[in-house]
Amino acid sequence: NTFEFAQIQVEKLASIIGKVKKSMKLMKNLAYMEVLDSGASGAVNFVLGLSGKDVGVAYKERVDHGIYAVSIRGSKSCKLHLGRIVNPLATSLGGSGGGHDKACGAVIPKPKIKQFLKEFNSKLA
DSSP states (O other), X not given: OHHHHHHHHHHHHHHHHXXXXXXXXXXXXXXXXXXXSSOHHHHHHHHXXXXXXXXXXXXXXXXXXXXXXXXXXXXXXXXXXXXXXXHHHHHHTTOEEEEOSSEEEEEEEGGGHHHHHHHHHHHTO
């Protein structure tokens, strides 16, 4: 069943790529998208790779908690420590976050997600 399994995986990847191309939005310093049907941590690498930006962001609503789970990735050419930028920003908005230089995450209250994206974008300049 190896061939069938591989074929299923390729179809899943093609579907994710199509959704990212359709839903991804670009800002000056980052690309982002809301993920509706899978995990944000899987989609964020496609956002980064397909956008041409140095930073990719994907977020998914956690309806039962009133928050967004946010995944962030930086390209090899990204010179900033993303975890150190995300931590104080997320905290200032009533959430939490942090992580590594090129891979980090955050929890952002639902009403603050657009503000998070806008402020994060400005801090990447």
